[in-house]
Amino acid sequence: MYRFLLSRQWVITTIVALALIPVMIKLGFWQLHRHESRVARNDRIGHSLAATPVPVSELTRPGRPVPGEDVWRRVTASGTYDTKGEVVVRMRTDDEGKPGYWVLTPLVLDDGKAVLVNRGWIPANGAQTQFPDVPAAPSGKVTITGRLKADEQPGEGVKDTKGLPPRQIMLINSERQAAQLHRPLLGGYVELAEAVGKDQPQTVAPPDHSSIGPHMAYAIQWWLFSAFVPVGWFILVRRERRDRAAAASAEASETETASAEAAEAGTHA
Structure with a gap:
């Protein structure tokens, strides 16, 4: 059969x-x-965001990648902004998907080292071949609180494009910026959680760690x-x-x- x-x-x-x-x-x-x-990622992010802030120099050093377990850790830093070394990061969007820039400004610490600070987002209103109008960073000594992030590498959702206008970059990488600034930079960068002063860039929202997909x-x-x-x-x-x-x-x-x-x-x- x-x-x-x-x-x-x-x-x-x-x-x-x-x-x-x-x-x-x-x-x-x-x-x-x-x-x-x-x-596990959501748990790690949630724990990092809820932890008590620690000085950024305790978690990273010049030329040292930020360990995965320290990404998103809340950190503090005190120093003065180096506006001469300020750049903008192209092709970044706000929470509603509007195109614009991230404002990246080095913060010089008391020991002479510096850390890159993502002060937030500004809209791309003018010609992208020119440096945009950026809200001035607070003058004098400031104390900031933010989230520690790892250096970006080509292929992580952004392209490493050369030939950009002056003071414009496509990705945030402390080693590359250190070569431009001729100053030791701590590995990674700090994503500002709260703006210091008035009329500052729009701070980047914290990551969503509630969805499991x-x-x-x-x-x-x-x-x-x-x-x-x-x-x-x-x-x-x-x-x-x-x-x-x-x-x-x-x-x-x-x-x-x-x-x-x-x-x-x-x-x-």
Whole structure:
């Protein structure tokens, strides 16, 4: 009854079904790992944002990448802004998606080192070939509170484009800026949490660490798909067997009818 399973068509169908099951299971675990990674990231960000601020010099040094566990940590820094070393970061948007710039200003600390400070966002209202009008940084000594971020690298959502207008950059990288400023810069940069003074750039909103994304739902979907494969294969086999049985029965009935008609015709003859 099931000899048709040995046909070329059904052998290929069975092999494909058997191959799909482990692939779908693996894809489900891949999505599960992404879910777990997202949850761990959210927990790390939430812990960092809720922690008591510490001096930025305790977490980073010149030429040293910011460790992953210290990204988003709340930090403080005291010093004076070096407006001569100020630049703007192109192609950055505000919370509503409007195009503009980030204002990046070095803050010179008491020990002579400096740290890059993202003072916030300003709109791109003028020609992008010229340095935009930037709200003046507070003068004198200031104390800031912000979030520590790692240096940006080409390929992280931004392009490393050369030939830009003066004092404009595409990504924030402390080592590159240190070469321009001829001053030691702490690794990474500080994203200002609260503006110091009036008429300052719009501060960047903290990261959303409440959403876990759809990865768990995708994992469950892949596992359900893997369970449906043998069920679907069984249904197709039963349907094929039923159709073949019906065809065989119809053929037998036609043969029997033809034989009966032939016998009747012979009798009359």
